[in-house]
Amino acid sequence: MLRRYILLNTNKFVNCRHVSQSMLQSTVDEKSGIATVTMNKPPVNSLNLEFLDEINTQLNKLQKDKIRGMILTSGLQKVFCAGLDITEFYNPNPDRLAKFWTVLQDTWLSLYMASFPTVAVINGHSPAGGCLFAMSCDYRVMVGPKYTIGLNETKLGIVAPKWFQDTMVAVIGQRKAEVSLTTGKMYTTDEALQVGLIDESLPDADSALKKGTQFLNNFQRISPWAFKMTKDISRQPTVQWLIDNKQKDLDFVLKFMQSPDVQKSLGLYLQSLKK
Numbered sequence: 001m002l003r004r005y006i007l008l009n010t011n012k013f014v015n016c017r018h019v020s021q022s023m024l025q026s027t028v029d030e031k032s033g034i035a036t037v038t039m040n041k042p043p044v045n046s047l048n049l050e051f052l053d054e055i056n057t058q059l060n061k062l063q064k065d066k067i068r069g070m071i072l073t074s075g076l077q078k079v080f081c082a083g084l085d086i087t088e089f090y091n092p093n094p095d096r097l098a099k100f101w102t103v104l105q106d107t108w109l110s111l112y113m114a115s116f117p118t119v120a121v122i123n124g125h126s127p128a129g130g131c132l133f134a135m136s137c138d139y140r141v142m143v144g145p146k147y148t149i150g151l152n153e154t155k156l157g158i159v160a161p162k163w164f165q166d167t168m169v170a171v172i173g174q175r176k177a178e179v180s181l182t183t184g185k186m187y188t189t190d191e192a193l194q195v196g197l198i199d200e201s202l203p204d205a206d207s208a209l210k211k212g213t214q215f216l217n218n219f220q221r222i223s224p225w226a227f228k229m230t231k232d233i234s235r236q237p238t239v240q241w242l243i244d245n246k247q248k249d250l251d252f253v254l255k256f257m258q259s260p261d262v263q264k265s266l267g268l269y270l271q272s273l274k275k
């Protein structure tokens with residue numbers, strides 16, 4: 001559907017195509033070809049099976065539409081994305097858990113290897129899976145100073161899978177990633193900037209969106225083919241393990257998540273969140 005002059009979260013009217021409207025809003029600026037994909041699943045954009053499926057479908061559609069770049073952001077007040085929906089793991093139905101994990105693997109591959117340049121405008125907290133999504137974009141602009149970002153899995157009594165860990169290593173390096181992962185460190189915006197987990201920190205969402213757009217505009221003078229080949233070569237070592245081990249990764253998660261110790265930790269963590 002083509003709609004002109006719709007209001008974007010920058011409070012500016014722009015010429016754009018409205019692609020979808022549900023838990024995910026996607027608009028494409030017709031002049032620049034840049035899509036803004038806004039996650040809008042209250043209260044915290046937690047990634048459950050249906051939401052992940054919608055994100056993956058949208059990423060594949062944007063790829064087919066040959067957009068020139070994408071900004072991934074949140075429509076919520078103070079959360080970019082709270083990570084994977086923990087209720088998918090707690091007392092799971094094995095069939096649903098298998099579908100959930102498979103869609104997560106596919107969504108990550110679609111985002112990490114997107115043929116177009118991607119920017120995460122991190123306008124709220126971004127733990128665990130939220131941090132994974134941000135790290136999978138080509139550039140990260142975060143609104144500071146009050147939000148946090150990191151892979152906090154050990155704090156839940158669980159383990160970040162190899163491909164989560166490898167994604168962090170690719171962004172901040174082996175040593176910093178190891179300390180960050182083992183301690184389940186959640187970084188403040190300033191700390192994240194210092195360690196290289198984010199590329200820029202801006203005081204408000206509007207300036208962060210502008211900065212993200214500026215980054216994407218760099219690619220107006222770069223051939224999409226040259227961009228994609230370069231990104232493929234750079235990211236291939238990080239994705240190859242999952243491509244070769246999707247079933248093994250899934251089998252491990254199914255077994256791990258059904259173990260009584262892990263269920264106990266998750267139950268306690270869920271309870272602490274409710275408090």
Ligand SMILES: CCCCCCCCCCC/C=C/C(=O)SCCNC(=O)CCNC(=O)[C@H](O)C(C)(C)COP(=O)(O)OP(=O)(O)OC[C@H]1O[C@@H](n2cnc3c(N)ncnc32)[C@H](O)[C@@H]1OP(=O)(O)O
Pocket residue numbers: 043044046078079081082083084085086087125127128129130152153156158159160161162252253256257270273274275
């Ligand atoms: C050898 C190899 C082994 C490999 C084995 C692999 C095993 C699998 C690995 C799985 C990897 C997991 C990745 C993840 O992403 S797990 C999710 C981690 N996320 C978190 O810890 C975030 C928790 N949430 C928060 O910290 C806060 O909610 C947040 C800062 C994001 C926002 O705070 P705020 O005060 O705004 O909101 P509330 O805390 O009041 O939350 C509102 C309601 O939302 C519920 N909630 C929050 N987060 C989640 C979530 N991730 N999933 C489900 N539900 C969530 C929260 O309970 C509140 O609910 P109620 O309104 O009902 O109280």
